[in-house]
Amino acid sequence: MAVYDVIVVGMGPVGTVTACLLGRAGLRVAVIEREMAIFDKPRAIVLDHEALRVLQACGVTADFFDTLAPHTGTDFLGVDGQLIKLFDPKPPPFELGWPPNMMFIQPYLEAALDDAMAKYPNVERRRGWTVTAIDQDEQGVRVEAATAEGRRTIEARWIVGADGANSTVRRAAGIGVDDLDFKEWWIVVDAWLTGPADLPRKTTQYCWPDRPATFVVGPQNLRRWEIKLLPGDDLEALQDEGAIREILRRYVDVTACNIWRSAVYRFRAAVATQWRSGRMFLAGDAAHTMPPFLAQGLCAGLRDAANIAWKLEQVERHGTAASLLDSYEIERKPHVTEIVRHAKAFGLIIGELDRERALARDTVLAEQLRTGAVSTERQAFIPPLHQGFLENGCPSAGQVFVQPRILRDGREHLMDDVIGPSFAVFANAEALDALDASLVREWLRIGGTLLLSGDEAEEAPIETLDESDGxxxxxxxxxxxxxxxxxxxxxxxxxxxxxxxxATMMADLLRQLAPDRMVTAGDIA
Structure with missing residues (x-):
């Protein structure tokens, strides 16, 4: 019976990214997926700069990034067609090395991630495996699965369930879901433009009480409509392309469209009550679902993947105390809950069906837009981390750090591609000179790096951060x-x-990772 460090259940983007990050760390990983092939239709359509940075860390190639298109911004139109709210795309420079929001085609992403995962011989893919049972004890987890060849059993030290909103892992762990009180039926239609069409240049929220809808400008000629279904709408009838085209007529010349996919969804807002049960973790839609109005569902899932992956690496590769894994839920659950609440709030703005309340909404939002009372940047609604594995009382803690372009071997690179997936200290020469040699050795033991900003490093292990953009x-x-x-x-x-x-902060961090080791700040110059 095969024994792995981690089993990942689900081979959608969140599961595949988790597997790639664990594979890059050298862990033995099995990825289980019940479907035999990548789903060939679009679902998520927006990636933010954090998500793009995570994909960069996975080793996704430029071929995929070349298929992306800039987000053109979003206009919210009120009852009478007037502009009541907007999101503007943020211009360069891009602090994280990527534009804040980019449009993508999900089958292209899944193919690129599958290629990235194939680079890691320590990651084994198991398609056509349907999980039937999961058991855990103090040593690890055991997974039983039904396959075309019969029943299979595999074991690992940990399991990550990235297996969607109807998660088998979540059920096996006995974890419930907190309903955040948003349930609406919408139809989502993706279509390729085949001819001239009089459409907005920007993504548009039609905040019309007689039929709320969203229009999304995708990459290439891909366009999406998300249309709210009203009391009395026949959900069964909307399986017919003729009925779908009829409902689309208000928004586009349907003769200029070739429908690629349509699906009726019940948009929901919910967060799992727990994200960990012993050796079992939840990520992505298994841990949270949200309406799409902030375009954060997949982005939040990729944050989950990045968070749990580095912590599992620390525990398995560097002997870190397993208590570090408790910080996964402590950090991710409140963070994503806040984002879900924002997405729900935007859904209530867009989906209002009462005309009088919609008119009152328009008045308030138009005044906020006029006075600048509310940010027009989508990323303003993404919070920092407020608690978890962070330095207590530090106002900077919990921010996402910048990613400059740095010079190495005569060429420019994004920083993460050069320094690798480690803890990193960025400091001026005076601060680095103060570090005791024993503290530096402990830092290197956990895979940490030391980078000198604003000067030339004289000797290892300190590296020069030669950034081209400061x-x-x-x-x-x-x-x-x-x-x-x-x-x-x-x-x-x-x-x-x-x-x-x-030095004090580094010693505190190291003691948290390895409470049994005697780590001190040492003699400080």
Whole structure:
């Protein structure tokens, strides 16, 4: 019977990304998927800059990134067709190395991730496996699956359920779901434009009480409509393409469209009551579902993957205390719950069916737009981490750290591609000079790196951060800090005023990872 470090259930983007990140770390991984092939129709359509950075970490190639298209922004139109709210695409420079939002085609992403996963010989793919039972004890988990060849059983130390909203792993763990009180039926139609069509240049929210809808400008000639279904609509009839075209007529010349996919969905807002049960973890839709109005469902799932992957790596590869894994739920559950609540709020704005309330809404939103009372950047609604594996009391902790372009071997690279998926200290020379040799050895033991900002490193293990755009130096200056510690998932652990504070913070971090080791800040210069 095969024994793995981690079993991942589900080979959608969240499961595949989890497997890639664990594979990159050298862990033995089995990925189980009941379907024999990639689903060949679009579902998610927006990736934000955090998600793109995670895909970069997975080794997704430029061939996929070349298929992306910039998000053109979003207009919200009121009852009378007037602009009541908007999101503008943020112009360069891009702090995380990627535009804040890009449009993509999901089958292309899944194929690219499948190719990336194939690069890791320590990751084994098991398509056509349907999980029938999961058991766990203090040593690990045992999974039974039905396959075309018969029943199979595999074991691992941990399991991650990225198996969707109807998660088998969640049920096996006995975990419930908190309903956040949003349930609406919508039809989603993806179509290729085949001829001239008088359509908005930007993604548009039609906040019309007689038929709310969303129009999405996808990559290439792909366009999407999400249309709210009203009391009295016949859901069965909407299986017919003629009925679908009839409902589309209000928004587009249907003779200029070739429908690729249509599906009726019940948009929901819900979060799992727990994200961990012993050796079992939930990620992606298994842990949370949200309406699509903030375009964060998949992005949130990829944050889950990045978070749990580095923590499992620390435990399995660096001997870190397993208590680190408790921080997964502590960090991710409140973070995604806040995003789900924002998505629900936008859904209520867009989907209002009462004309008088819609008119009142329009008045309030138009005034907010006029006065600038509400941000027009979509990313303003994505919070930092507020608790978990972070330096207590540090205002900078929980931010996503910047990603500059750095010079190496005469060429520019995105920073993450060069420094790798490790803990990293970015600091000025004075702060790094203050570190005791024994503290540095402990830092290197967990795979950490030390990078000098604003000067040339004289010797290993300190590396020169030769950035072409000054993004790290600018961050330290804005925060008035001498140093910052960044986690493997690129969230800020904490920032320090000087070398003494940096040494204390590093020692505290190391003690949390390995409580049985005697780690001190040492003699500080």
């Amino acid at each position: 993004r790290v130096a600018g961050w330290l200056e804005r925060e008035s800090k001498a140093a910052v510690i960044v986690r493997p998932d690129r969230y800020v652990y904490g920032a320090a005023d000087d070398g003494r504070a940096l």
